[in-house]
Amino acid sequence: MFANTYELIVFILNFIGIYNPINDFFKMLGIEYVLRIIIVLVEIAVLFVFILLTVMFLTWMERKVVAMVQARYGPMVTGPRGLLQPVMDGVKLIGKEDIIPAKADRWIFTLAPFLIFIPALLVFIPLPFGESLIISDLNVGLLYIIAISAISPIAILMAGWASNNKYSLMGAVRAVAQDISYTIPLALSAIAVVLYTGSLSTVDIVTAQSGTWFGFIPKWFIFLQPLGFILFLIASIAEMGRIPFDFQESESELVAGFFTEYSGMKFAMFFLAEYAHLFSVSAIVVTLFLGGWSVPFLSFIPAALVPLVSLGVFLVKTYAIIFFAMWLRDTVPRMRIDQLLKIGWKIMIPLALINLLVTAFILTAGRF
Amino acid sequence: MESDELLINMGPVHPSTHGVLRFKLRMDGESIRECTPVLGHLHRGTEKIGEMKTYLQFIPYTDRLDYISAFPNNYAFVKAVEELAGIEVPLRAEYIRVLTMELNRIVNHLVSIGSLLMDLGAATMIMWGFRERENALQLFEMLCGARMTFNYIKPGGVREDIPDGFMPKLNEFLKDMEKRIDDYEQLINGNEIFHMRMKNIGVISAKDAVNYGWTGPTLRGSGVDYDLRKYEPYSIYPDLDFKVCVRNEGDSFARFIVRMDEMRESLHILRQVVDNMPASKEISSAKYGIAPMTGTPTAVSSYFPRIFTPPPGEVYSRIEAPKGELGFYVVSDGTTKPYRVKIRSPSFCNLTAIPSLVTGLKIPDLIAAxxxxxxxxxxxxx
Incomplete structure (x- = not known):
């Protein structure tokens, strides 16, 4: 319907009938670009607040899911059913002393949390949250997402190195080894999807998955690419750095891994980035394999409601994946780093290559 | 490629050293070249304290040795004292003692397996284990008012009789536990990652295990059929039907499985104890000219002299504690206090084998082993 949220906002303003007066006003002053900037800033602000709220909710949800699995209650005291617990955590972390170890590399030590936090937010720019609900439909969207996610190993290595702590360094080295070896199958199985769509744009990928086969099976890529989906999901969980792949932390071995030495808000930024990452990676899985915001019945819904309904659909699917990741974390132990690398290089990458090859073959054969 | 050696101090403050143990690790990247356990951060001079306290006063100190399973500690020392002084124990008291000790074995294995899995990164098992442990601790609380440090087993018997309502609750626990152990097996044992982490890790041959002085489930995981309850029976164990759980692999997985099996065996023993519990209310010995405990349960310590002097002599008495052979070597010089108390603790002897177990493995394997x-x-x- 609309290419991105900007146009949606313009449409809504037009619908209410205030876009033209405002536009004329700015035109009169000769600074109509200011209006554009304001709208973009509003978009960013909305996205930022949305992500922060999501992250807060996710920390609460994680505790509740863990508690459910472990036959406990989880947070119950602050707010209804402990919903305000993340706020209390934030307040506590802000009140903590910000310690920089004496022998740490101060600049890199301070820079690392930002470098991990900002890409975690940037990933959301080409993610379609619903129909028309996308900040910017980049024509290289998927490539952008993979490239941005690849920044985090650098930040982790910086944090681990700058802390001047052996546990931190080992955690960082592990995390980087893991990230590198799992980004490859991740990218390879994503490419198999791109072969179907012929486009790296996330909107195109979602649109290609709308509609049904035989009237009841949604045209999601999970049905065309079951192996690709499994590989992508496993690699994503490794990317998120969660159990069974949480080597960057592995708290029972390396205390807290690369952020052992961090405290206060810097620690909070790692924490926030981790959960933002959890959300974004799950959203990417949904976009690539589970049809993004599209569901078969979406065509029956009045056009004005489609953005809202599709947002709901997208969130339901994303939270399903998130719940799976949390559930997995509570039931399986951690692997060993060499076993993880072995699986990554000797099983996942060959399988991803075969999957890519077979997909390419089928598509080429179908063309004749 | 040449790489520098990395020296890591693991502990004494570390999430998975189970307290204040310290490992000095010389690492080659992620592999352990040499591992040296450094002990003594929790040294409290218990053996020396034993020389300064009377026999009865020392019993609470034994609670603090292996605080996860304090009943066997109590019993091991009391058994030594009883052998020293030749005190006879009423049958009901022996049944109650075995009941507490086997319950404690289950508690100990729950904690052990739970913390093992938590160290491997699966935090659910310890919560499940603590859920059942809580029920057991409530039983202990009914029995003697304490949850972890009991001071319950006294020379000549036990401190108090079983209270009303204890047996139904115990039966409920036994029935519940049966199902729970199946749950644990499903959660842990059916997990491929767990097998990957445990199998062929920390392997020790039967010969080495014996040479290191290993005992208990750790030794039985290496295929040595050795259980003091069976082969040097004490208390009422000769009358009970149970089998010794042995696995032959000698790796971490075998030791884990032995613990799981032992929990089932303990349940089996507990059921027999419940069925055959003598009806007499006599829970403390009449020897030393003291009236036996009869009627309603009250504090029985008053029936036993606070200060008594066993004849001069020495005795080494050992039992099968949940962690292995727990021995007390007590020397009496005919005064009110022991001349010497030496404790042969299973944890210490089992720990000594750690360097040979983990050399060449990785840090995560050290945690697992x-x-x-x-x-x-x-x-x-x-």
Whole structure:
């Protein structure tokens, strides 16, 4: 319907009938670009607040899911059913002393949390949250997402190195080894999807998955690419750095891994980035394999409601994946780093290559 | 490629050293070249304290050795004293003692398996284990008012009789536990990653295990059929039907499985104890000219002299504690206090094998192997 949220906002303003007066006003002053900037800033602000709220909710949800699995209650005291617990955590972390170890590399030590936090937010720019609900439909969207996610190993290595702590360094080295070896199958199985769509744009990928086969099976890529989906999901969980792949932390071995030495808000930024990452990676899985915001019945819904309904659909699917990741974390132990690398290089990458090859073959054969 | 050696101090403050144990690790990247356990951070001089306290006063100190399973500690010392002084124990008291000790074995294995899995990164098992442990601790609380440090088993018997309502609750626990152990097996044992982490890790041959002085489930995981309850029976164990759980692999996985099996065996023993519990209310010995405990349960310590002097002599008495052979060597010089108390604690002897177990492995394997040895630092350092 609309290419991105900007146009949606313009449409809504037009619908209410205030876009033209405002536009004329700015035109009169000769600074109509200011209006554009304001709208973009509003978009960013909305996205930022949305992500922060999501992250807060996710920390609460994680505790509740863990508690459910472990036959406990989880947070119950602050707010209804402990919903305000993340706020209390934030307040506590802000009140903590910000310690920089004496022998740490101060600049890199301070820079690392930002470098991990900002890409975690940037990933959301080409993610379609619903129909028309996308900040910017980049024509290289998927490539952008993979490239941005690849920044985090650098930040982790910086944090681990700058802390001047052996546990931190080992955690960082592990995390980087893991990230590198799992980004490859991740990218390879994503490419198999791109072969179907012929486009790296996330909107195109979602649109290609709308509609049904035989009237009841949604045209999601999970049905065309079951192996690709499994590989992508496993690699994503490794990317998120969660159990069974949480080597960057592995708290029972390396205390807290690369952020052992961090405290206060810097620690909070790692924490926030981790959960933002959890959300974004799950959203990417949904976009690539589970049809993004599209569901078969979406065509029956009045056009004005489609953005809202599709947002709901997208969130339901994303939270399903998130719940799976949390559930997995509570039931399986951690692997060993060499076993993880072995699986990554000797099983996942060959399988991803075969999957890519077979997909390419089928598509080429179908063309004749 | 040449790489520098990395020296890591693991502990004494570390999430998975189960207290204040310290490992000095010389690492080659992620592999362990040399591992040196450094003990003594929890040393409290318990053996020396034993020389300064009367026999009865020392019993609470034994609670603090292996604080996860304090009943066997109580019993091991009391058994030594009883052998020293030749005190006879009423049958009901022996049944109650075995009941508490086997319950404590289950508690100990729950904690052991739970913390092992938590160290491997699966935090659910310890919560499940603590859920059942809580029920057991409530039973202990009914019995003697304490949850972890009991001071319950006294020379000549036990402190108090079983209270009303204890037996139904115990039966409920036994029935519940049966199902729970199946749950645990499903959660842990059916997990491929767990097998990957445990199998062929920390392997020790039967010969080495014996040479290191290993005992308990750790030794039985290496295929040595050795259980003092069976082969040097004490208390009422000769009358009970149970089998010794042995696995032959000698790796971490075998030690874990032995613990799981032992929990089932303990349940089996507990059921027999419940069925055959003598009806007499006599829970403390009449020897030493004291009236036996009869009627309603009240504090029985008054029936036993606070200060008594066993004849001069020495005795080494050992039992099968949940972690292995727990021995007390007590020397009496005919005064009110022991001349010497030496404690042979299973945790300490089992821990000594750690360097040979983990050399050449990785840090995560050290955690896994260490977890299956089941060490409590209060027991190691004394």
């Amino acid at each position: 260490f977890g299956t040895i089941d060490v409590v630092l209060g027991d190691v350092d004394r």
